[in-house]
Amino acid sequence: MIEFTLWDILRNLLLATRWTILLSLVSFVGGGIVGLVVMFMRISANKAVATAARAYIELFQGTPLLMQLFLAFFGLALLGMTVPAWLAAGLALILWTASFLAEIWRGCVEAIAKGQWEASASLGMGRIQQLRYVILPQALRIAIPPTVGFSVQVVKGTALTSIIGFVELTKAGTAVTNATFQPFTVYGLVALIYFALCWPLSRTSQVLERKLNVAHHNH
Numbered sequence: 001m002i003e004f005t006l007w008d009i010l011r012n013l014l015l016a017t018r019w020t021i022l023l024s025l026v027s028f029v030g031g032g033i034v035g036l037v038v039m040f041m042r043i044s045a046n047k048a049v050a051t052a053a054r055a056y057i058e059l060f061q062g063t064p065l066l067m068q069l070f071l072a073f074f075g076l077a078l079l080g081m082t083v084p085a086w087l088a089a090g091l092a093l094i095l096w097t098a099s100f101l102a103e104i105w106r107g108c109v110e111a112i113a114k115g116q117w118e119a120s121a122s123l124g125m126g127r128i129q130q131l132r133y134v135i136l137p138q139a140l141r142i143a144i145p146p147t148v149g150f151s152v153q154v155v156k157g158t159a160l161t162s163i164i165g166f167v168e169l170t171k172a173g174t175a176v177t178n179a180t181f182q183p184f185t186v187y188g189l190v191a192l193i194y195f196a197l198c199w200p201l202s203r204t205s206q207v208l209e210r211k212l213n214v215a216h217h218n219h
Contacts, residue, residue, distance in 0.1 A: 004180045010189055016172030019194055022153045023168060024197075026090050029095025031154070038102035043109055045127070053102070060099035066160050068092045073164040089161035097154055104150060107136060108143040147213060149205035152198045159194075169193060 041053035061069065073088035112135050120134040162171035173190040177183045 004182070006185070009176055009180060009182070009186055010118045011171060012176050013172055013186070013189055013193060016167060016169050017197075019166070020155070020158050020168040021197070023086070023089060023093065023166070023184070024151070025122065027093035027097050027158070028151055028154050030090070030094035033099055034094060034098035035101030035105065038098055042102060057099045057103050060096050061103070065092070065096050065157055066163060067162060068096055069164050085164050085166040087163070089158075089166040090162055093157060093161070095153065096157065097150075098149045100150055100153070101147065103137070104146050105143055106141040107144075112138050112143055141212065143204050145209035146207060148201060152201045152205075155197050155201070156194070196204045 024071050037122070038053050038056055041049045042057070047074055065176050069092045071087065072092040073083060073085065076088065078085040109131075116138065117130060120130040125133070159169055159170040161172065165171070167175075169190055173186050177186045180186060
């Protein structure tokens, strides 16, 4: 039987971690772009547009991510498309991430005092100008901590993509366990790597939140 050193195990896991990081970045950036569009739809004065955005958010927040991954992978295959696992994983995670970011950001926009809308309207600004010059810059400050905090969920969400065959950290952990028969060591290292990815993000989120609260009270 081949002997595997701790370094052999760790090296293989770290190689797969690159894919976890890449998938997290793609999901977060793509989800941010789609989420921004959905957020604008959600706060739109047009009833139909706002309702469509709300339906989208409720659909993706109200169903398990695992099911969304299966649908993206097998659903597109049913349409006769050959879908690589990375494409289905990226697509499902982008749409899932967008639904949460849209709702986080909508909350931040709605947290801005009504008086700000009224004051900017009295200056003769249209709705787009109000958002661009007055509301969004203030909402952005409030949005940073929860947005950074949510990125932790995105990193953890990538673990589920192993189920459709995308080789990220969790999938690699299973493969390495099958080769080494050392599940405790392998999954212990997998957990440590996830911790190393997620802990700085959640700490940053907490620090930003504290700074924001201090700045808010000083005003």
